[in-house]
Amino acid sequence: MAESLSAVNIVKRYGGVVALSDGNLDVKTGEVVALIGANGSGKSTMSKVINGVVVLDGGQLLLDQSPVHLSSPLAAKKLGIATVFQELSLIPQMTVSENIWLTREPMTNWGTVSAKQVREKTKELLSLFEGTFKTALKPDDVVASLPPDEKQIIEILKAMSLDPWLMILDEATASLDSRQVQRLFELVQNWKDQGKAVIFVSHRMEEIFRIADRYSVLRNGKTVGEGKMSDVTEKKLVELMIEKESIFEYARMELTAADFVDKPVCLEVKNIQTSTLDDVSFKVHEGEIVGIGGLRGQGQRDLLLSIFGDSRYQGSVRLYGEETNFRHPRKAMKKGIALVPGDRAREGLLYIRSILENLQLPSWSRYGFPLKVGRAKRDAKTVGQSLNLVMAGLKEPVSSLSGGNAQKVVIGKWLMRKPTLFLLDDPTKGVDVGTKAEFYALLTQLCEEGRTILFYSSDEEELIGLSDRVLVMFDGQIRTELRGEALNKENLIAASLGATNGVAQ
C-alpha cells in the first residue's frame, strides 16, 4: 500500500471550459485533508482526477513521489484509492449486497457468486452503521427503494469494502443526518488510526473543523491555500474562497425593503414541502428582485419547479393572494409565470430548431389557425431586437448561437408572453460577461415595469449586485435572509456553508 499521493499543477478542461487550471493537493497516511471551495471551483473535478474517472490534461499525480497515470477507475482501484461519489455510483435496480460487491464478488468453486458469503459480508458492513437506519435495511433490499441517506451509506460501505489506503469522500455527508455523520466520523477516526488517508470534500464548515487535519482551498480551478486546520479560522477559510477583486457593476437602484411594503404581495409561498424542500415560506412583493442563494442542490431547483407547477409539493403557493395549486406548467404559464430553466440545452431550447420556432414555442396559440406566420415573425424580430440578439436570421437553428445569445432566446420566448412573475434558475450560467451585463439591465428594467423576479444564482456577485434581498438555502430550508448592509460576500458564503456565526441578520 502506498503512503502518500500528491496532485501537482493539475489542469483539466471540459471542451472549452477550464475546470481546473492549477490544482494541488497532498495527502499522506494517517491524516484527513479537507478539499474546500465555492460552487464550480473544481472540487469535484479534482477528486475525479484522483480516482481516475477523468483523465487530466496537464500536471502530474505522484504516488509515493513517483509519477502515476490513472487512465480509468479500475487503475485507481488497483492502487488502493476508493471514492464515495457525490452522484452515487449505485445501480438502482440491484440489491444492496450486489451493489457493494460488484466486481469483487466472493466466488464459489463453481464460478458462481457465493450468495451466502455476500450476504454475510454485507451484514458485517451494515452493522457498522447499525442503529442509524430508519428502516430495517437488509442485504437483499433493492437500492432504488431506499431513502437517500441509506443509499449514501451503501455508497460509503461500497468504498470501504475495497479496504483502500486512500478514501475520497465527495460530499458524503450531504444527505446524512447528524447521527449518521457522527458514526461516519468515528469510522474516519478509526481509518486514521489504522494509517489510512482521507480526502474530505464538503461544504459544511462545522464538519470540516471537526474531522480534518489539513485543508486545501480551491478557487476558480486554482489551489489558493493549504495548511493545518489548527492554524486557521472559519473566517479565514471563507476569505480564501472568495475572489478579491470584483468585476461586477450593477445599475440597480438602492432600494430598501421598506419601499416594497406598500406594494402588493406578488408571490407568497407557505410551508412548502417536497422530497428536497423542508418547510419553506417566504413572500415576494411586486417589482422586487429576490435572489435565492446557497450551494447548488440545496432545493433551489425544486422550489422554482414547485412554484411553476412542474413538481408536486405539500403546502401553499399564492399568486396575488390567489391559491395556485398548479398541476401542470401550462396552468402557471396562463397565470403569467415564466420559468427560465437551469439546464438550457435540455430544458430551455430545441437546439436543432430555428430561433423563430424557439421564440414562439409558448405563444403559437395566439397566432390563430392557420398560423399567421408573418405576424409571428415580426413579433419575434421585435423581441430579438429588444434583446440585442446577435443572429444570422430567425430561420437559423438555435445551435448556431453562442451560449449568451441562446440564453437570450430562452428569456425572449417568455418575454413574448409578457409574464408578471419570472422564475430564473441560474440564468447566467455559461454566459459571457458582456451578455451578463445586458441581462442585469434587462432584469432591472423589468422590475421597474412592475414585474417580479425570483432567481437562483450560483454566482455570489450576481446575487449581491442584483437582488433586493437574498434567501439563502441550506438543506432544503431557507436558513438566512440577507438584505441591505448584511448582503455581502462574506455573509453570503458563510450562510451557504451553513455557518451561522459572523452573519449579521
Add this chain to the structure above:
Amino acid sequence: MKKRWNWDFLMSRYPAFFPLLLLAVVIVLNLVLQPNMFDLETLNGNMRVFLPLILVSVGQAVVLLGGGIDISVGGIVSIVNTILATRVGLEGSPELMWRYVIISIVVGLLAGAINGFFIAFLRLQPIITTYATSFLYFGLALFILPNPGGGIPADIASLYRTSAPLGIPLAFYVIALLLLIWIFVSSTRYGKYLFAVGGKPEAAYETAVPVTWMQFSTYVVAGFMSALAGIALTMLSGSGNAEIGESMTLNSITAAVIGGNAFSGGLGGVAGPIMGALTLSFIQNIISFADIDTWWETLVKASIIVAALAAPGTIDLFRRRRS
C-alpha cells in the same frame, strides 16, 4: 415480512411473475379451444413451432438486459436458414448437415460481433445500427437463396420434429437447459455485470465494470441464439426461404417486453421472455382455432398483444390512483 409480498415487491423482484399469470390465462383459453392440447402429439406439434421464437427471445432478452436492442435477429435467422437449405440440400449426408450447423453458429456469432463492435466500440445507437445491419443480413440471405427452395434431408428434419425422449417433447428439454444455463449465468459475475451495465452504465463504469465488453457480448449472445433459432426453424420447415426470419424480430422484442424486461435495461431475466414467447405463440394458436376470419386475424392478435403489454402499467395506474 408481510410487506415484502405485496404487488410492488413481486413485480420488481420477480419480473417473471406477471408473464406467468398471463401465460396461465392463454393456456386455459387454448385448452378450451383445443381440448387435446396436452396429448403428446399435439403438444409436440405446438412446441416445435414455438421453439425458434423462444430461442430468439432469449437472445433478445439478454440484449435488452444489457441496455440495448437488436433489430437484426430476424436477419441472422434468415441467413442461417438459407445457408443450411442451399449447402446441405435434400440429399445431403448427416455429416454435411452437422458441418453446416457449426458453420451456421459461427456465422451467427460473427453477425452478432459486427453489431456489438458498432454499438459497444464505435458507440452507435443500437436501434439504428441493428436496423441497418438487418438489411445487410436479409440482403445476404436473399443473395444466397433468391427464391424459396433448397432443403435438408428429411430424416434429419424429423429428428427435430418428432423427438420426444421419455415422452416429453424435445422443446421442453431445450427450455429446461436454457433456464438452467440462465440460473447459472445470472449467479456468475457475468450476470451481475450484465444487470449493472443495463441498469446504470455510468455507475458501472465508475465501479470498474468492463462496460464496453459487456455490451459487445450481449450482441454476440443474441447472434448465437438467432443462429440456433435459424437451425431449429430450418429443421422445422425442411426448406429455405430468405424471408423466414422477418416476423421474428418484432415478435422477440414483444416477447421480451411481455416477459417483463424493461426497454431501459437492467430489469428482467430470461424466464419471463420465454413465457412471453410462449404466450405470443399460444395467442397465434388461439386465433387460428377460434375460427376468426383471416381478415381480422392480425387485428385481433395485435389487440391481445397491446392489452398484454399495457396490463402491468394499467394495474400500476389504478394502484396509484387508489393510494
